Amino acid sequence: MTSGEPGFGAIARAMAEALRANAGSASGATLQLRHTGSAISCRAWNNAWANLSVDLLPIAKLLRGRPPSALEVQLAADGSYTFTARPDIATVSPGRLVFDPDFRYPGHPRPGLPRPAGTEPTGAPTDPTVLAEVTRLTSEFAELYAGIKGGPPPWASGLGEADLAAAEARIGVRLPEDLRALYLVADGDMRESGLLGPYCHESLGRLVHNYLDGEPGSCGWDDDPDDDGVVFETPPFGHVKRLSRNDWWVTFGTDLAGNFLLVDLDPAERGRAGQVLEYGRDIYGPPRYVAPSITAMLTDVVEALRAGKYESRYGATVAAETGLREEPRSFDEGISDAADLPATVAGLAGPELVQQVYLNDLGDVDLAVFEPLTSLRSLSVNRAGAVTPAIRGLEALESVQIHASRVELAALAGHPVLWDLQLADSPAPLDLTVLRTLPNLTRLSLEGSAVPDWGPVCALPALRVLKLDMAQVRALLGSGHPLPRLAALFVSGRTTLPEMNALRLAFGEHDAAGTVTELSGALT
Known part of the structure; x- marks a missing residue:
């Protein structure tokens, strides 16, 4: 018996031979592979053993360059075998069938959320009042920093208004006025001067890349149908919309340890546009509320340095003692x-x-x-x-x-x-x-x-x-x-x-049979 895509015969035989070499011939056995195009995972068993070890090297050589697929061989005790393959690489033990790839659980929106007011990229200059305040705070930080470290903070050079307008045109979003002002002062702080406390802002180019990578916006956790799916609320309640992702969350910073900062342009009723949230490796559950604005973060840092509440660390960092990383009660x-x-x-x-x-x-x-x-x-x-x-x-x-x-x-x-x-x-x-x-x-x-x-x-x-x-x-x-x-x-x-x-056929996906390859053979 053979049907479907040709060229699987050698692969089917190699899988059967690898299975018999490890399962023996006393009973039937099954080998399943997931070939992603760059990696292979396997599961094998027989009537006596729940898990069998199989040499995948000969099979991997035959699969090299082939498109992703799920593959299975069932080997009988007499050496006969049946082979099945299909391009759905998730369809192996345990079984997983997704009939509607656009499906999302409550609180897991797909891209296309309504645009909040004030986020259109107009190309207008940064608000002069906000720019003056951010310039004052960053200048005072630089002065205090120089008194501690003996030299200026190692910031990248500031950008111009045209650079901001071009970036915003690419992402289709106007950034908060204080983030725009920060980029006019310094296009990144990747040597971690401490300007934003335990965080540093990345270059504007990196911001654009992050926003456009995959779905627009930030986050997107537990969005698969087999994920837990429940979206928890960020305390203080009522400030952040209870969503797994948002088109209008813009990642701009990091702690260089797997955690990231975003500005929220689409706040909940009690929040404010431009509030700062943290997500990443150490943030289990909802995004963590950091501050009402970047201006508030700068203010906390400068006030701590002014009061002598800081630690001068090795390298470029001056670590201000702020409340920017205070943890709320666990959810x-x-x-x-x-x-x-x-x-x-x-x-x-x-x-x-x-x-x-x-x-x-x-x-x-x-x-x-x-x-x-x-x-x-x-x-x-x-x-x-x-x-x-x-x-x-x-x-x-x-x-x-x-x-x-x-x-x-x-x-x-x-x-x-x-x-x-x-x-x-x-x-x-x-x-x-x-x-x-x-x-x-x-x-x-x-x-x-x-x-x-x-x-x-x-x-x-x-x-x-x-x-x-x-x-x-x-x-x-x-x-x-x-x-x-x-x-x-x-x-x-x-x-x-x-x-x-x-x-697949029973639950209504009637074109599924056309994507399946089946064949049979026997080992001598």
Whole structure:
């Protein structure tokens, strides 16, 4: 049997030979590869071993120069094998099918957000009042710096108004007036003088590159359908829009340690245009609020130097003692083995700031105990006994994940904003009828749980992402109910490419068969 793209015969045989060399001939075995064009990852198993080691070098040589693809060989004990390949490099164990690549969860906007007032690149000169203030602050910093270090700060030369106008025309955004003024003074501070405290601003050219690299704007975390997806709010609440990314967030600075500064041109109701946020390697969760403006950052640094609150460090840096890196209360909280859960919740510091809770290793629990946490958006219950998810009083809650021996699902009824529900490994049969009362239920995960009736799942009007194990998928397909129109389907555990190809067709992607290559052969 052969179909699809020619030229895979040698690759299929090399995969079968590599598999037999490691799996032996006592039982059947499977080898799956993800070839991205520049790298190869693999997963191999047989009836005796969950993971087999395979020599990929001969296969890699044959794949060199070929386009990305997912490839699989199933080898029988008699040496016969079947081969499947398709260009969807994500379709391997565990299974991942994305039918709508434009789909996003709430708070994860695609590019094209409305333009805020005042962000049009007009080419007008920098506001003279703002320029005068930034010039005053940077001049005072330079004077204080020279008194500490014995020479001027090592800034790059300043730019002209024409340079700013040209850059803004390229990115389609007018920068905040104090950032424009900063570039007129110095086109970058990459030797870290300390002008912006623990941060330095990058060159204007780098700003343009960052903005235009990929989607316009900044950030873009957890935007994939299999990411957690819940967007948490930046404290102080009401200053920053609760979004994973924004066209009007412009990255301009860094701490040279994997963290970055941006100016926010599209603030929330209590914020102000030009406020400064931080994101990056050390910022887990929402962007961190740094300052109301670049001018405010400059003021904090100059006032600290003026008061003698600084450290002269090795190299060019003068480290002012400012509050620019003060950490707010963490947005998440872990609770384990709590003897008195209500007292533990009542004793949390800053309960109004808690947005995510991990509850571990308890017996029976009613989730109404978390009602004092008025900003709670994500709740994960792990290894519990019986769980009663009475969450009507948790009005901000968007995501509930429960791993328990029994779940009283009736308590979920009517929650208005819950869009993510994960019920893993529930041995007691789940009556999912109540899910029809959740108007925004977008993602549902039922892996390993007992589901006697698939009708309620198929009837969910807002359902777009479904996570199941393969036995559940087979039961869903055999239920006779019309299948939900999904943006993505995830299948846990071992899956094969032929199985995933069949699921593509079952869920409505009728052109999928044309992209599949199949062939068979035998080893002597």
